[in-house]
Amino acid sequence: MHKKHTGPIIATVLAAALGIGLMFLINNLWSSQTIAVNNPIINKVESESRSSDLKSIIHEAEKSVVQIEGQNEYSNITGSGFIFNDKGDIITNAHVVRDADVIYVRTANARVYPAAVVGMGQDTDVAVIRVPQLAGHNALTVETEKQAETGDEVIALGSPHGFQNTVTLGIISGTERDFSVDGFNYDNAYQISARITHGNSGGPLISRETGNVIGINSVGTEDGTIGFSIPIVDVIDQVTKWTNEVQNDQLDFASSSDIGKDTKSDELIDSAEYITTYFLDSIAIRDYVAAYTLLGSSMQLSNSYTEFRDGYTHFADLEYGQPSSKLLDDNQIEVTIDVTVKTKLPDQLETKEETTSYKFIIGHENNQFKILSITNTKSQG
Known part of the structure; x- marks a missing residue:
């Protein structure tokens, strides 16, 4: 009776062993290969998630862009700037604030605050001003490593007033442009097709791809066809040094009581x-x-x-x-x-x-x- 059942038992054991061996073989084969998934729907979703909506970029960036209003005994001065850290520090052009006796900034939500100069370039057209009330406010992300390249799409923002007219689109149409204007040396400047006017001076040049600030809009030609922007990577070290060395009690702020007193x-x-x-x-x-x-x-x-x-x-x-x-x-x-x-x-x-x-x-x-x-x-x- 035992002999009659020996054959089936051996066959069952052999089949089980063969099955286990095949499972190990298939598992090792799968582990050693890379499985490529090429799903056009997944690729489309990933591509769309990387491409930021232009309107959103502009609206979010505008929260950090300010209009700068300077005054002296002879004239009023206007320009732009943008918040770049949590201290309420604003990057702008030196030519916007160098002749001002008092400085105010007007934010995107139309609030007006007195400002003071933190640091100002002598040869480089860059300055930093501070508004303590804007500490912790929305700050733009600054590109600190990568240089822009010819053909990159850009957005140039000016002061928030007249929003529809101070946002211009274009590309980097040239790099490494060197020239001098009004006593300032512009070295390695970006040439851009986006229009730069007097009200745009000091405003941010933003990468369309990343939404990061890549430059400071500074100079435009008389016909408005060409603009120039200072690469932020070239000045960020100096700017950071200024902001780290100055405390609020060392700065001279305009009086808040004078804001809007003589507004027309x-x-x-x-x-x-x-x-x-x-x-x-x-x-x-x-x-x-x-x-x-x-x-x-x-x-x-x-x-x-x-x-x-x-x-x-x-x-x-x-x-x-x-x-x-x-x-x-x-x-x-x-x-x-x-x-x-x-x-x-x-x-x-x-x-x-x-x-x-x-x-x-x-x-x-x-x-x-x-x-x-x-x-x-x-x-x-």
Whole structure:
């Protein structure tokens, strides 16, 4: 009886051993080979994730770009700059601030602060100014190692006022340009196709690919066809040295009480229209925090941030027309603007388009411009 069962048992053992051996062989074979996955859908998603949205780059960068306003007994001076660290330090051109007796900066959300010079180049057209109130504020990421190359796509930003006109696109059209202007030596400068005007001086040149600052916009030709930017990698060591050596109590700041004292009516209107369009731009890009900070205290008290945000989250798209403004009593400004909104509610399959005429009242609150009220009248749907 035992002999009858010996054959099947041996066959079973041999089959099991053969199966285990094949499993080890296949496992070793798989471990020694690299499996290539070429999925066009995955490649497309990875490519899109690396390519930042242009509008987002501009909106985020603009939070760190300031308008610089200098004054002396003979004239007013304007230029641009950008926050680059957590101390509230701003990089700009030396020619923007060298002749100023007092310096103020105006931020993207229309707040104005006194500034002081931290360091200034004698031969190189670079300077750093400090605004303590901007310590910890959004700072742009600076490229500290890589030089830009001819053909790289760039974005040139100027002061935040007149947002639509101070953002220009282009490419690096040349490198290693050497020349002198107004006593400053420009060595190894980038030549760019993006337009550089007086208001752009000191503003950042940003890489379209990475969103990092690669240069300081400095000089433009008279016809506006060519601009030049100082590579940030060439000056970042000097800039960092200035910021590390100076403490706030060593600096001479302008008086906050003088801010806006002699502001002209056209400047008030320009500022009010800028705040209005910046508010709408923030809503369009879903930056509700930036928009909410522009509201006056009474509006914020009657409308929490969550309530404010929820009032706009159903907006699918937003466009606005040209603002129309007039000066009211107490230096308040009334800004009227038509806004076209496409909305899509959760239970709707299609978007609904509606144009509304909004009236913004802009005025001073704690020496800063704020949106004091917003009213609307539906004009068409």
